[in-house]
Amino acid sequence: MNNVYFKRKIDKYLEEWSLDENHLPLIVSGARQVGKTEAIRHFASLNYKHLVEINFWEEPQYKAITEDGYRPESIIKLISRINPDFSFEPGATLIFFDEIQAFPDMATSLKFFKQEGKYDVICSGSLLGINYKKVTSHSVGYKMDYEMRSFDFEEYLWAIGYPEDLADDMLEHLKTNTPFTNLEMNRYSSLFMDYILLGGMPSIIKEFVRSKTYERTFMLQKQLLVDYRGDIRKYAEGVEQERIMAVFNHIVPQLAKENKKFQLSKIAKNARSREYFGCVEWLLDAGVISICHCLNFPELPLKGNFDETKYKLYMADTGLLIAMLDEEAMYDLRSNKNLGIYKGALYENFVAEALSKSGYELYYYKRDDGTLEIDFFVRGRDELLPIEVKAGNAVSRSMRTLIKSEHYPEIRQGIKFAHANIGKTETITTFPYFCAFLLKRYMRSINL
Numbered sequence: 001m002n003n004v005y006f007k008r009k010i011d012k013y014l015e016e017w018s019l020d021e022n023h024l025p026l027i028v029s030g031a032r033q034v035g036k037t038e039a040i041r042h043f044a045s046l047n048y049k050h051l052v053e054i055n056f057w058e059e060p061q062y063k064a065i066t067e068d069g070y071r072p073e074s075i076i077k078l079i080s081r082i083n084p085d086f087s088f089e090p091g092a093t094l095i096f097f098d099e100i101q102a103f104p105d106m107a108t109s110l111k112f113f114k115q116e117g118k119y120d121v122i123c124s125g126s127l128l129g130i131n132y133k134k135v136t137s138h139s140v141g142y143k144m145d146y147e148m149r150s151f152d153f154e155e156y157l158w159a160i161g162y163p164e165d166l167a168d169d170m171l172e173h174l175k176t177n178t179p180f181t182n183l184e185m186n187r188y189s190s191l192f193m194d195y196i197l198l199g200g201m202p203s204i205i206k207e208f209v210r211s212k213t214y215e216r217t218f219m220l221q222k223q224l225l226v227d228y229r230g231d232i233r234k235y236a237e238g239v240e241q242e243r244i245m246a247v248f249n250h251i252v253p254q255l256a257k258e259n260k261k262f263q264l265s266k267i268a269k270n271a272r273s274r275e276y277f278g279c280v281e282w283l284l285d286a287g288v289i290s291i292c293h294c295l296n297f298p299e300l301p302l303k304g305n306f307d308e309t310k311y312k313l314y315m316a317d318t319g320l321l322i323a324m325l326d327e328e329a330m331y332d333l334r335s336n337k338n339l340g341i342y343k344g345a346l347y348e349n350f351v352a353e354a355l356s357k358s359g360y361e362l363y364y365y366k367r368d369d370g371t372l373e374i375d376f377f378v379r380g381r382d383e384l385l386p387i388e389v390k391a392g393n394a395v396s397r398s399m400r401t402l403i404k405s406e407h408y409p410e411i412r413q414g415i416k417f418a419h420a421n422i423g424k425t426e427t428i429t430t431f432p433y434f435c436a437f438l439l440k441r442y443m444r445s446i447n448l
Contacts, residue, residue, distance in 0.1 A: 005042050006159040006205065008035060010148055014043040017144065018120065025110040025121040027100070027135065030148035031287030031316065032126045032231065033224060035202040039148070040096055040122055048120070049092040052079065056106065057099035070109040072116050090118040101125040104135040111142040126231075126287075149287070150317045151200030152357045153192065153437045159205050160191075167438065174435060174442045179421040185432065192434035196350055197334060199319015214334050221323035228288060228320075236282065243267075244279040251289065251313050252324045255345035261294070261366070262313045273309045280313065290314045290352055292362035298377065298402060300384055300410050302363050312364060314352040321349050343391045347433055348375060351389045351417050354436035372398050378439070380448045386414040389433075393420040396428060403427045415439070 010028070017023050028036050044051040054062045061082060068074040076088050087093065095113070100106055100123040113121045123143075125135060151159065154167050170188075173180060180188065197214065198204050201224060204217050229245065236244050246267045254262055262280075264271035283289045294310035295302070315321035322333060329342060352362055355376060365386075366373040376387040386403075388396045399414040413427045423430040435442075442448075 004206070004209075005038065006151075006155070006202070006209075007164075008039050008148075008155055009152075010039045010146065011043065013146055014039070015047075018043075018047055023120075024114055024142060024144045025123065026144050026146060027107075027123045027125070028146050028148055029125055029287075031150075032227065033201060033203065034148050034150045034287070036124045036126075036148050037098055038202070040098075040124060044094045044096065048094040050087040050089055051094050051096060052086045052088065053096040053098060054079070055098040056103040060102070063103045066105060066109065071112050072109070072118065075109055088119065093119050095119050095121045097121070097123045099125060100135055107135045107143070114142050147287070149200070149357050151202065151205055152354065153195050153434060156195045156198075156200060156205060157191065159209055167441075170435060171438050171441055171445065173422055174431060174438060175445050177422060177424045177429070179423070180432070185421055188432065188434050192432075196318055196346060197322060199317040199322070201317060201319065204319060218323065218330065218334070221319060225320060225323055228286075231286070240279065240282075243276055244282050247276060247279045247313075248283060248288070251315060252321055252345075255312075255314070255321075255349060256342055260312050260345070260348070262311055277308070280311075283313075288316055290316050290356045290362060292352060292364050292376070295363050295365045295377065298365045298374065298384060298386070298408055298411060300379060302361070302377065302379055302384075306363060310366075312362075314349045314356075314362075316353065316356070318346065318350045318353055322346070344389075347391055347417070348389045350433065351376065351387070351436045355387075355439065358437065358440040360440070372401060374398055374402065378443070380443060382410075383412055383448075384408075384410040385443075385448070386411060387439075388414065388416045390416060390418040393418045393430070399428060 017026055028040065030036055041051070041053070056062060062079070065075050065078040065082070068078065079086060080088070097106055107123065110121060110123070113119060123135070157166060158164065172178070194208075198208055198217055199221065201221070203224075204220050207216050207220055208214070229248070232244050232248065233241060250262075250267055254260065254266060264273060264276050267276070280291065284291055290313070292312040292314065293306035293308075295306050297305065299305065315324070322330065325333070325342060355378065356362060360378055363377045364373075364375055365377065374386045375389045378385050378387060386399050388399050390396070396414065396416050399416070402408050402411045403414060413429070416428055416430045417433050417436055418430055419433065420430050421432060
């Protein structure tokens with residue numbers, strides 16, 4: 001099973017990248033262990049005669065390859081001296097620099113590899129190193145970027161054997177407002193619950209596909225959390241390390257509260273935003289969390305229209321969020337599928353994850369007096385679309401208020417994700433949770 005490759009959405013991107021005659025060197029970034037290296041190797045095996053792979057973290061001796069400058073000929077000469085088994089055939093070789101955040105100066109060479117044009121170059125790096133920002137600064141104008149995330153629900157369905165056109169069939173239901181049959185609802189809901197419990201980290205998915213049980217997946221999730229905390233200790237120092245760890249450890253308990261706004265006062269009595277927001281940014285750059293900004297007012301544009309001191313934090317992978325719960329909650333979830341007090345937090349985190357993986361930035365709104373609150377907003381072509389996530393199928397009072405009020409002219413309809421089948425009133429469309437990954441495709445398909 002370890003040698004089995006599961007199809008990922010990056011596969012199509014890499015194929016299209018290689019077919020573009022004017023493609024630039026590519027940097028694939030993302031959190032640790034989301035499958036970057038495996039996907040690039042798979043792509044290389046299908047499209048190149050030779051792969052030259054260098055990992056700057058595991059093989060630091062290769063940091064010497066720029067001693068004579070950044071021109072491809074001098075770099076290739078020094079690579080060959082370290083490993084004469086590498087083959088460099090123009091037009092048939094992919095050079096893969098992995099863990100480039102461990103040697104950010106290497107990015108300076110991308111300009112020259114592009115100018116010479118003999119070899120395709122892909123770099124990969126985990127955002128769990130502050131040095132990644134140096135990679136970006138060294139390669140401005142001479143690289144393309146792709147951020148890779150863990151499996152989304154669609155990729156998970158592919159991994160367990162469902163056909164690629166299943167999402168098209170689900171999308172057709174959304175476009176035509178056709179409810180799923182009872183059989184479909186039961187099956188998709190069950191698959192969705194499995195996905196929530198597992199999350200999308202490749203090692204977890206592979207173990208579940210291999211064993212068909214949760215027996216070892218929880219242990220693997222716990223180990224990933226140990227690795228993430230280890231990376232915080234490795235890359236952050238001093239006071240910042242403790243603050244970053246504190247923010248990380250407070251995400252789950254704060255999401256479980258009715259007021260999901262991240263409150264620094266829960267971390268330290270006199271904590272100030274300016275002292276901690278750099279820690280939030282660190283975790284964002286790490287790809288470990290997502291941030292949802294609170295709008296000043298529910299209107300367009302979204303960018304720039306938010307209060308930097310008010311935000312919600314979500315785990316980038318819901319499976320890892322579940323692995324951070326207490327042991328009793330974990331057992332109840334896996335044994336009885338009982339989401340308990342975390343029900344709202346888990347569904348909201350999942351929708352945040354699905355929207356983020358679809359390319360949306362996250363925004364919410366809560367009026368100061370607490371009388372109006374919307375979980376998320378996305379932009380349509382010429383309107384603002386409020387999105388609510390309901391643990392059951394409750395009435396969306398805040399959404400109805402926004403739609404009916406003349407004070408919000410850009411809001412004319414809304415979407416609710418709930419434990420319910422597809423349904424539509426005059427202004428509010430209801431979709432099951434498991435359809436959240438289709439939202440962007442749905443909006444495009446109906447020109448919303």
